[in-house]
Amino acid sequence: MTDTALGQPQRSAPAVRIWGPQLRVLTVGLVSTITLLAFESLAVVTVAPLVSADLHGLNLYGWLTGAFFLTTVVGLVLAGAAMDRAGPIRPFVVGLLVFGAGLAVAATAVDMEVVIVGRGLQGLGDGAIAAVCFGTVGRTYPAQVRPKVFAVLATAWVVPSLGGPAAAAFLAEQVSWRWVFGGLIPLVVVAGAVTVGALRVAGTAVLSGPASGASDDVPAAPDVPGSPATDRAGVWPAVEAGTGPLVRAVRVAAGAGLLLAGVTSRSLLGIPLVVAGLLAGIGPLRRLLPAGTLRARPGAPAAVAVRGLLAFAFFGADTFVPLAITSVRHSSTTVAGLAVSTAAVVWTAGSWTQARLSARRSGRFLVTVGLGTLVLAVAGTGMALLNTQVPLAVGVACWGLAGFGIGIAYSPIMNVALNEAPPDRQGMASSAVSLSDNLGVTFGAGLGGVAVAAGTATNHPAVTDAAAGAVNGAGYVASVAGLAGAFALATAVGMVGLLAARRLPTTALAAAPAAGGPDDRAG
Missing domain, CATH: 1.20.1250.20 (MFS general substrate transporter like domains)
Structure with a gap:
């Protein structure tokens, strides 16, 4: 094929590689960050019984996980909206700081309630970090390499899965469970520094083109009525500033908490809790998800x-x-x-x-x-x-x-x-x-x-x-x-x-x- 204006052969655009010069640093940063989140998740699950026994908080054990997941909902929504408005760096940095603060709070806690507060902060930061990481994959990596990126990020869980629980158990038994939380803080600094630097280099460029990675030579599926290929923006909520996303995220988290409390209750009180959870959460959830x-x-x-x-x-x-x-x-x-x-x-x-x-x-x-x-x-x-x-x-x-x-x-x-x-x-x-x-x-x-x-x-x-x-x-x-x-x-x-x-x-x-x-x- 030749260029019609110059009569010269057209040059094919070089293939974008996830470990190539364009994206190598960003890939390393994302892998480092996902590895950090994996270590945190597996380590905390391992030492949770020791934490509750040491602080005499067995009756609050379930909240070590519940607080984390409920606040993760808020972090996901806020960071996703912030990234679309102003780019990935600010919500990522805020998420890292909140996540690190949660680790510090849990490491120095004097009772179970304070550990739960720390876990809530960790969930808030974890949600923000995850939303930015996966959003960055969509904004920066072309469609043909994106599945490989997700495979690499899945691989980042292997080492934590094999060694994380054993290392956490050894540290907790030989020193203290507090060092499991505190020992992750240096990893936050290292992973954060690498990823933030990579995000600055990548900026907000979209290497995958205006169709968000969709190939021009792959036709839309005719047997899928209403495919977003013809109306991509129509199914997505509008990008908002202000407190709207925060209020909706909090309502979804509160609704999920009430609903879960209701269905796990063994008394008649569970019925009004379920109703309250549905009323609080369904409306805002529909506005946070695609139509x-x-x-x-x-x-x-x-x-x-x-x-x-x-x-x-x-x-x-x-x-x-x-x-x-x-x-x-x-x-x-x-x-x-x-x-x-x-x-x-x-x-x-x-x-x-x-x-x-x-x-x-x-x-x-x-x-x-x-x-x-x-x-x-x-x-x-x-x-x-x-x-x-x-x-x-x-x-x-x-x-x-x-x-x-x-x-x-x-x-x-x-x-x-x-x-x-x-x-x-x-x-x-x-x-x-x-x-x-x-x-x-x-x-x-x-x-x-x-x-x-x-x-x-x-x-x-x-x-x-x-x-x-x-x-x-x-x-x-x-x-x-x-x-x-x-x-x-x-x-x-x-x-x-x-x-x-x-x-x-x-x-x-x-x-x-x-x-x-x-x-x-x-x-």
Whole structure:
């Protein structure tokens, strides 16, 4: 092909590589930041029982996780909106500072209430950091390399998954659990410095073009009515200044807290709590998500909805896999940790699989295959772990397969949302997907707990769970029926997600490298 004006051969634009000179520093910064968040997440879960025992706060144990997830909702929304208004650097720096402050508060806490405040600050910062990181992927990396970026970020969880819990346990037992929180602060400084520098270099440039990474040679899917390819901005809320996003985020967090408190209550007080939660949260939630998300409208709204259902299905079972292993199978926490680590490592393998397939497969295909694998694996895990006649290794292997399934489906959903959002809505797209994900995790674990509690109240065969008994300060008994209910609920929600996934676009998830141009297989 020649240039019509000069008569000279046209030069193909050089392929953008995630480890190339244009993006290397940014990729390193994002990996460092995700590694930090992974270490924090796994380390805190490991030492939480020691924290509650040392501060005599067993009755507040659940709030160590609850406070984190509820404030994460606020951080996601605020940072996503701020990024679309003024770029990524300011919300990222604020998120880092708040996250570091939360670690410092928890490390110096004198009672359980102060630790919970620290966890709330950590969640606020974590939400802001995550929204900026994934929004930056959408704004800066072209579509053809974006699946590989998500695979690299998934890989950042491998080392923390393998070594984080053991290191945290060793530090807490040999020195103090306070050093687990305080020891993460230097990592905040290092990861933050690298990423902020990279964001300054990258600026707010959108390397993927005006269609937010969508390839001009990939046509819109005609069988997806109302595809956002024809009206990308129409499904996204307007970018706002002022306190509107903050008020809505707080209302969603409060509504989720009230709703969860209501469904877990064992008294009539639960009914008004559920009603209050719905009234407080549904309205603002609809204004924070793409139009039509709650009914899985085709395109980006369906992607956001499916992400929440996917998170519910996986984490609604993941929460109870260790409980089933330790209580039903009477195995050690080490074996339970091995099952969790296996799923985390295999998740990375699934993420790299979707990266390899994304140039020629659609988001609908990848999410359907991944979610279908997850549904079968969750059901298989429940049946294997709760039947003592089945070797324990079968249950662990099934849970590893669940990790592979979510690894295939997880990143393509974010990629679909980023591809379907205009350049000035990348922060909003990132925060919407992450918000749905966060709510899915929260309600998956919460409603699974309701199923376990309901089964425990029956006369079905039961076994004592020493760890849960210690946490609750009473002889808590986890029944096989209750655990079966939790796995069944996660499986059912995953099947709903499969139906919603049919409304995802059928176009190729990522554009292939230009013909004759440099290949990007090496990254």
